[in-house]
Amino acid sequence: MLQKFFLYTLAITALLIASCSGEVVSLNDATFEHQTQASTGMTTGSWLLFFKAKRCPHCAKLEPEYRKLAVDEELSEKGFVLATVDIMESPRTANRFMIRGFPYLIFLHKKKLYRYEGKRDAESIKEFLTNGIHSMEGEEIPPLPSQWQHIAKTFKAVGLELVDAAKGKSGKAGYAILAMCGMLASIFIGIFAMCFMPAKKIKSS
Template sequence: MKVKVVCKTINLCLIILISTGLVKCTIPQLDKQDFTSFLNENSLVLVLFKSSRDCPTCDVALENLEKTPQPELLHTEIVKKVVSDEEVAAAFGVTEYPAIVFYRKAYPALYHGELQSEDDVAEFVDWLTKAVSVATIELFEDSFEHLTQASSGATTGDWMVLFYTPQSEECIQILPAFENAAIRVKHWMNFAKVNIETNKKLAERFKITKCPTAKLFKQGKMYHYEPQKYDSHSLVSFVDGWFRNVKSVPVPREPSSFDLLTESIALYIKEQMASDNKLAFVAIVTGGVALLVALLALVLRKSKVERPKQE
């Protein structure tokens, strides 16, 4: 009890000292116009998003961020910055302040915890150690089945896959929280993403009609992510057991070469029927069918004539 009282007293003192200007924070501000270029120029960047309004908890988080040590065995320096631009914050799914986002080669991970005490600092350093490498795997049409083995038995483990498009602001906003969930469960669950703009066949295979859409692939079955809340807590809760509340469906098999051929033919016919050359196309097809029927009739007639001769 005494420890908690002391911690609260220290935090209160920090708020007073920072707000009155008696204690100066040395973490520099990062402006909106320099934000993207700075991320691209630095491998590891830690950004504290704080409200531009009065925010005592933001001040404490800022002070604790300044005291946060470099994780052991990490040789690349983590650069710390402060951002007070709410438009920039919103682009990375930040809706509450303070919020901390860790950028690894500009790829964001939204931290789920607080930074209000010394215990929080220790927990935060542990998270940083786990989060140094990007945990979300990018899947493509030529690697999806090989890596996930979704329809053949899933010997590579279970996969939580986010289908998204870079053109959607909502999709981009949830990627930092999705990445944080991937970090938290990376020792027992695979998290991945699929860009449906460049992987249209996967979008067709899994009938993706809106973005974002997430699906859990587990032991040959598929579970649609229904909560539609893409914070890290909800995502981790879903893969940790909440998926049992969702009806599973068989994983659609990967299209065979014959399936792709017939699909291509059907698509070609559909395109021709919708074009200005529709009548010419119908005439060619009709003529081709008539020719095939005539050839078939000729072959059958010839075989009937040859049978009596052989007898």
Template sequence: MVQRHHSELCRIMLWVSFVFSFYHVISAESPDAKVKRKGEVIELTESNWDQILKGEWMVEFHAPWCPACRDFQPEFKRFAEWDRDLGFKAGAVDVHAHPGLSGRFLISALPTVYHVKEGEFRQYTGVRDRERMMRFMEEKDWQKLTPVSPWLHPSGFHMGLVGNFFKLSMKLKNLQTWMVEDQGLPNWVTYAVFAIGTIVLGGTIGVLLVFLIELFPQRGRTHIKAAAKESTEGRIRTQEKAESSASPTPSGTDAEGTDEEGIENSASAGGSPSSGSEEEELQEETKAEPEEDNMVRRRKARREE
């Protein structure tokens, strides 16, 4: 009797397990149907965003307070259902929760979509619907777009600094909101607090810079002073040379003798058979010059010297 009940219980358990197995096989979906029905949108953060540097991605930037983003997100999820068929991965970034990524990518409008191919970033500027984006991927229209320049590449060190500034600005904004909404302080008080903080921070940075300059060795300061002295002496020598070259030629008796000698040499070197009448006329003109005029010219020459 006991054995009969035991065999019937085993038979019932076998039937139940068979029914469950059959139901599982019937209700299971094929892999292809799963790919076409649902795609995965990976949420990117500041700790895992660098995975988009490998492979092909379509990344969407959004914010919870953006109405256009709320309208576009369902369309982007339907587009992501074809990620395996088109050979790409879909990612999304909440710039409100991760302002550092907003700074790295210099996001100025929402929603924004980037196409990423092996570390090359191109901003998608087409119509934001599933069919247009699918055609963009199938026909490889991203090749027609200009990649982001290396100077603005999100993986650069300087872009990381920009991201940190974005995070700092978001923290200051949250602090101002906390002071106004939670603590009930007026806006002018928050502005005064930020102004005083800016002045104190600027003064602290200035003191630190002076302290760092004073830490330079004495040899460096001596070298700087010597270079400045040498530069000053060079300018003085140049100025003296310019003044000496611009000073007038000494005049007077010597100058007159030189002029007379030059006239005689030019007359003799001319080579033309000039008659004695020309020399006589020149001598007469020289003798006819008043002596008072000569005195005046000598005084002027002495004053100029």
């Protein structure tokens, strides 16, 4: 029990040092809930989450603007902690918050969730954090999903992507995804027919 208390205190201290020194915390599926305390009261502060992916040019463009926020004294004094989440390494966390694109910013503040959809520059994001959320109705923070809920959310996300592709919202990539899904469905149906459908009897003359 004493060891757990020591580790928890050490983690909180590390977070405070990181936020004061202008560092950005890196989170993943294993560390997200423990550090943010999103489901248990958010005792570690308010968190701005930057969901990103490697080799994403838009994410790379946002990175320096995000770093500016990390060294902003006003945000540090308010107890705001900045973090990044690589969606490829954290599929459960990405599914939990229904992240379908990147870069994507989410603010967890006073047990509420606020999604940022404004300009991707430090000044606009800071305005959102300090003033913008007061005119918004925050969402309930989704709880930790069970294994079945994770699977269901995964299928839901795939379905939404296919719907967007069918509507032409994903451009050429979306049509390519639809074509690939059609090919896979055809192959699956063909294999099912060969393995499970009764063979036709050949009439003897």
